[in-house]
Amino acid sequence: MKWLLWKAFTSLILFFGAREMFNFCFLSQAYVDSSVIMGQTGQFQTRVEKYENIEYMKCTPENGFFPDLSTVSPTNIIFFCSPNNPTGFAASREQLTKLVQFAKDNGSIIVYDSAYALYMSDDNPRSIFEIPGAKEVAIETSSYSKYAGFTGVRLGWTVVPKELLFSDGFPVAKDFNRIVCTSFNGASNIAQAGGLACLSPDGLKAMQEVVGFYRENTNIIMETFNSLGFKVYGGKNAPYVWVHFPGQSSWDVFGEILEKTHVVTTPGSGFGPGGEGFIRVSAFGHRNDVLEACQRFKQFCK
Amino acid sequence: MKWLLWKAFTSLILFFGAREMFNFCFLSQAYVDSSVIMGQTGQFQTRVEKYENIEYMKCTPENGFFPDLSTVSPTNIIFFCSPNNPTGFAASREQLTKLVQFAKDNGSIIVYDSAYALYMSDDNPRSIFEIPGAKEVAIETSSYSKYAGFTGVRLGWTVVPKELLFSDGFPVAKDFNRIVCTSFNGASNIAQAGGLACLSPDGLKAMQEVVGFYRENTNIIMETFNSLGFKVYGGKNAPYVWVHFPGQSSWDVFGEILEKTHVVTTPGSGFGPGGEGFIRVSAFGHRNDVLEACQRFKQFCK
Numbered sequence: 209m210k211w212l213l214w215k216a217f218t219s220l221i222l223f224f225g226a227r228e229m230f231n232f233c234f235l236s237q238a239y240v241d242s243s244v245i246m247g248q249t250g251q252f253q254t255r256v257e258k259y260e261n262i263e264y265m266k267c268t269p270e271n272g273f274f275p276d277l278s279t280v281s282p283t284n285i286i287f288f289c290s291p292n293n294p295t296g297f298a299a300s301r302e303q304l305t306k307l308v309q310f311a312k313d314n315g316s317i318i319v320y321d322s323a324y325a326l327y328m329s330d331d332n333p334r335s336i337f338e339i340p341g342a343k344e345v346a347i348e349t350s351s352y353s354k355y356a357g358f359t360g361v362r363l364g365w366t367v368v369p370k371e372l373l374f375s376d377g378f379p380v381a382k383d384f385n386r387i388v389c390t391s392f393n394g395a396s397n398i399a400q401a402g403g404l405a406c407l408s409p410d411g412l413k414a415m416q417e418v419v420g421f422y423r424e425n426t427n428i429i430m431e432t433f434n435s436l437g438f439k440v441y442g443g444k445n446a447p448y449v450w451v452h453f454p455g456q457s458s459w460d461v462f463g464e465i466l467e468k469t470h471v472v473t474t475p476g477s478g479f480g481p482g483g484e485g486f487i488r489v490s491a492f493g494h495r496n497d498v499l500e501a502c503q504r505f506k507q508f509c510k
Numbered sequence: 511m512k513w514l515l516w517k518a519f520t521s522l523i524l525f526f527g528a529r530e531m532f533n534f535c536f537l538s539q540a541y542v543d544s545s546v547i548m549g550q551t552g553q554f555q556t557r558v559e560k561y562e563n564i565e566y567m568k569c570t571p572e573n574g575f576f577p578d579l580s581t582v583s584p585t586n587i588i589f590f591c592s593p594n595n596p597t598g599f600a601a602s603r604e605q606l607t608k609l610v611q612f613a614k615d616n617g618s619i620i621v622y623d624s625a626y627a628l629y630m631s632d633d634n635p636r637s638i639f640e641i642p643g644a645k646e647v648a649i650e651t652s653s654y655s656k657y658a659g660f661t662g663v664r665l666g667w668t669v670v671p672k673e674l675l676f677s678d679g680f681p682v683a684k685d686f687n688r689i690v691c692t693s694f695n696g697a698s699n700i701a702q703a704g705g706l707a708c709l710s711p712d713g714l715k716a717m718q719e720v721v722g723f724y725r726e727n728t729n730i731i732m733e734t735f736n737s738l739g740f741k742v743y744g745g746k747n748a749p750y751v752w753v754h755f756p757g758q759s760s761w762d763v764f765g766e767i768l769e770k771t772h773v774v775t776t777p778g779s780g781f782g783p784g785g786e787g788f789i790r791v792s793a794f795g796h797r798n799d800v801l802e803a804c805q806r807f808k809q810f811c812k
Contacts, residue, residue: 360698363698395698396700
């Protein structure tokens, strides 16, 4: 199954009015971009840098990267990514329990993106379905891209529980199946064979090795920025390090690093308005490149 | 690139009101089914077995399988498949010239499906772009599925000419690119490697061998039905034989053949209202199976 992973760092809610509109969102899966070009999100509000039909849930160090649900307007769909890209934050059992309750209270459906779950090193939930009652309010999506280097191979999966129903009692899974069979027809059979190989004992072992290698990269990057005195987030449960440059523009920091070290980072504001003042550093690289980049960061900060 | 090939045997026109609606149709490519579930085609009219916003162009032996364009209402989009599935009919240069002119006169865009072009044995056009002026009114889609046995591998292509513009002068190719990059991100890299191999000298030779093998199957099937006195269409330019059972129901014929010979054909009416009274026989099979099936048809008709 083709995967479009939502990478916006803020947790995000979409307003939709009708079941048909919800169905369209299936086509875009965990990315909001397709909803934008389909017009579901309304116009972009230049002044506030937001789409009018999206309720943004700001996740910053101030709220521990988990939104204050008491201040959030209810919506039909809630996109939630944990462990999060780019912040690297993974929600706790208690937080996810609150999210499930919030969805139940408001009749929302959670689209839960767990593409980085294998990178988790603590015992926070790997899946929304670890939370009692989640099957009645959530869909979960994931991918082989980050587990087995399948970026470009295009394979992932979605879990749509039988228990998840529209307000009229119709199973969401039936609509999902109809849409996937009509518009998609299935992933390349070669990619599917690769996915099955990943699930064999040898494949599972190989995926753990891949994840372990990138975890070492992540540690190297975290140690580097910590040693330079930066406040660093993420890294523990995700292959991304979220570095704070308080009061600075993400793009300015990005540009300065690029010019002075020739290393490409990602400006945090590119993920959404709450990313301003951060850069994301990715651990997906060859070891020597990561070591070289960290060496240059140290030179840069001298 | 993922391919959904439109298999409706009637040439078909969709009414869309706006550029946005046209864009949605890109997502469904050569199949109309996605447009149906998106609501673009309107409601299904049970009485006439048609969708209200689709103008059906009936293609039967009476009109030589090419529609009488003088009786067709203008629409925004025209889906046209040549060589056609299921009739096997390939439009002539003169007919396609008329189609291009019709599109120009009405401001329509032709979505031309040439998935069977390699099966052509006469010198009718292999591509809509052989017709002068077609670049200003047509998109062409094709696939490796029928050329190289890629069904399930999922690879095809679309040609969107720079010359094709919306009525406001904006290039269709720019919107197409935006949609594909946002909603799709590209075919599996493994499938793409396979597609490149198909275009090598060895690959082109292998594709011709595959097509030649199925052409032999097609001839065996055509000879069988001809020898039994049936009126048979298609076969010359496509791997499908379109067998006429005048006055009979496609599903009844299908059922009788299935029960008495245990061979699966395809009831013509499944492709649309104009297919009633026909069955489609596919040449995509192992030689021994095709020979066995033809033997059984002969027994069946004794």
